[in-house]
Amino acid sequence: MTKSAARVLVVDDEPSLRQLVRVLLQRAGHEVVEAADVTVANDVIESAPVPFDLVVTDLIMPGGSGLDVLRAARARSPETQVLVVTAHATVETAVEAMRLGAYGYVEKPLDLATARAHVERALEKRALLRDNEQLKALSRSARLGLPGDVMLVGRSPALASALDLVRRVAGSKANVLITGESGTGKEVFARALHSLSDRSSRPMLVVNCGALPGELLESELFGHEKGAFTSAHARREGLFREANSGTLFLDEIGELPLPLQVKLLRVLQEKRVRAVGSSHEVAVDVRIVAATNRDLEAEVKAGRFRQDLFYRLNVLRIALPSLRERSEDIPLLAEHFRARFSSEHGRHFLAFSPDALAALVRYPFPGNVRELENAVERAVALAPSAMIEARDLPAEIVGHVADAEASAVLPDEGINLEKYLEDVERTLLTQALNRSNGVRTKAAALLGLSFRSFRYRLAKMGLSKDEPDDGKGGLE
Numbered sequence: 001m002t003k004s005a006a007r008v009l010v011v012d013d014e015p016s017l018r019q020l021v022r023v024l025l026q027r028a029g030h031e032v033v034e035a036a037d038v039t040v041a042n043d044v045i046e047s048a049p050v051p052f053d054l055v056v057t058d059l060i061m062p063g064g065s066g067l068d069v070l071r072a073a074r075a076r077s078p079e080t081q082v083l084v085v086t087a088h089a090t091v092e093t094a095v096e097a098m099r100l101g102a103y104g105y106v107e108k109p110l111d112l113a114t115a116r117a118h119v120e121r122a123l124e125k126r127a128l129l130r131d132n133e134q135l136k137a138l139s140r141s142a143r144l145g146l147p148g149d150v151m152l153v154g155r156s157p158a159l160a161s162a163l164d165l166v167r168r169v170a171g172s173k174a175n176v177l178i179t180g181e182s183g184t185g186k187e188v189f190a191r192a193l194h195s196l197s198d199r200s201s202r203p204m205l206v207v208n209c210g211a212l213p214g215e216l217l218e219s220e221l222f223g224h225e226k227g228a229f230t231s232a233h234a235r236r237e238g239l240f241r242e243a244n245s246g247t248l249f250l251d252e253i254g255e256l257p258l259p260l261q262v263k264l265l266r267v268l269q270e271k272r273v274r275a276v277g278s279s280h281e282v283a284v285d286v287r288i289v290a291a292t293n294r295d296l297e298a299e300v301k302a303g304r305f306r307q308d309l310f311y312r313l314n315v316l317r318i319a320l321p322s323l324r325e326r327s328e329d330i331p332l333l334a335e336h337f338r339a340r341f342s343s344e345h346g347r348h349f350l351a352f353s354p355d356a357l358a359a360l361v362r363y364p365f366p367g368n369v370r371e372l373e374n375a376v377e378r379a380v381a382l383a384p385s386a387m388i389e390a391r392d393l394p395a396e397i398v399g400h401v402a403d404a405e406a407s408a409v410l411p412d413e414g415i416n417l418e419k420y421l422e423d424v425e426r427t428l429l430t431q432a433l434n435r436s437n438g439v440r441t442k443a444a445a446l447l448g449l450s451f452r453s454f455r456y457r458l459a460k461m462g463l464s465k466d467e468p469d470d471g472k473g474g475l476e
Contacts, residue, residue, distance in 0.1 A: 005347065005386040006030045006053040006123050011041040011069050012085065013061045017110070021056055021085075024116060030054075031386050038064030042072045050351045050387070051077030053126045054119065059086035059093060059105075067100060074101045079129045081122040085110070127348035152188060153336045154329030158321035162189065169316045170196035175268070177253075177313045178291040180320030183368030186291035187251060189320060193289055194247040202246030205239050210255030218260055218276060222267070225277035232277065240273045240284050247287045253313065254294035254305060265309045288313065295441055323365040323372065324448045330361045333369060337376035338388070345380055352388045359390040363397045364448050426461050429454075433463070 035041035057066040087108035194204040223238025299305035436442035444454035458464035
């Protein structure tokens with residue numbers, strides 16, 4: 001199977017011609033379905049889970065015309081390309097076929113080189129139409145009022161709420177703290193914030209605070225003079241000065257070593273930076289956007305993060321929803337990644353089966369959007385046919401669906417569903433609290449819930465009386 005596999009329907013009442021066209025197409029790596037007459041062909045077109053990319057149909061057959069097949073294929077999907085094969089080509093039939101939307105027609109007896117060229121050109125047009133339509137659809141669903149350099153895919157209320165907060169704080173000069181689980185897209189939101197701000201014409205620079213050891217990170221942030229340390233062979237400005245009048249995104253701020261926290265706090269307070277090995281300070285105008293997947297309040301209590309720095313960073317907070325909290329966006333995201341990776345891998349005709357999409361929607365995605373992206377790329381690369389089936393997804397996704405189906409067994413005598421679900425919810429809430437020693441933020445994480453949703457469920461079940469406040473206040 002080649003990477004550019006397409007789904008093709010071949011319609012002809014002559015078995016030998018169907019076989020010839022099938023071999024031609026299969027050698028090029030395409031999937032082929034055959035039909036011997038118009039009635040069967042129209043039934044296949046109507047019942048196919050996704051439209052065919054190409055239909056190759058004879059013009060004159062017992063019981064109907066290839067033009068009827070053409071009409072049915074184009075009615076199901078205007079993007080489907082149709083090649084009409086005929087031994088009776090006339091100006092009238094050619095004009096009628098083109099008027100109905102045929103890509104072209106091929107005369108019998110078939111010349112293989114000519115037929116192959118027609119097929120390739122028709123499929124190239126189909127791929128172009130598919131890509132254009134996907135780009136338009138994704139643009140409509142993903143742009144969400146953002147500038148052209150930022151794409152966030154989804155239409156869920158949770159995503160819309162986070163984006164509304166981004167728009168409201170973008171014009172402020174205050175520092176912003178973006179919180180959320182790993183893989184939720186914190187850097188994408190930071191870029192949206194920068195693009196909507198009045199600093200958008202200036203650079204946004206990014207540094208991962210957990211990716212470099214302390215000494216190198218200090219030099220990266222604040223710069224150094226030549227000879228300041230052994231490997232300092234040349235002077236370096238540092239990210240604060242390079243981002244002057246722009247935005248500096250400090251990813252994984254919770255990983256910042258305590259000595260550097262002190263120096264960062266001073267820069268935020270004084271708005272001046274001193275390079276390593278220098279005795280002079282330079283004024284800087286930089287907006288700080290920091291991000292973390294850690295509970296910084298808990299880190300402050302544990303003595304691993306300075307409280308004064310936390311207050312400097314947490315002027316405005318944007319809490320990102322997990323993918324579990326916006327599962328209605330999974331089909332859009334999956335299609336976005338499928339289109340991107342299909343283009344990269346040259347597999348323009350891939351599509352998700354309904355079962356594959358259902359499996360993705362039911363999976364909790366502890367790794368969030370990043371895990372979904374990886375799962376789709378793997379499926380695009382490894383799917384043996386033009387249809388991505390549930391079995392082509394990673395084992396943990398397939399296994400989750402199987403486990404869920406196995407555990408949901410309806411007793412012969414029936415069940416009170418509402419009471420059953422209430423009992424299950426109460427049991428899981430209690431187990432999560434016990435496992436986390438009563439720390440509600442940790443219990444919420446075990447259940448894949450936001451703190452607010454977890455607190456609501458506790459109150460609903462009457463389990464919140466003796467629980468500690470966790471110091472959340474209005475931050476969630």
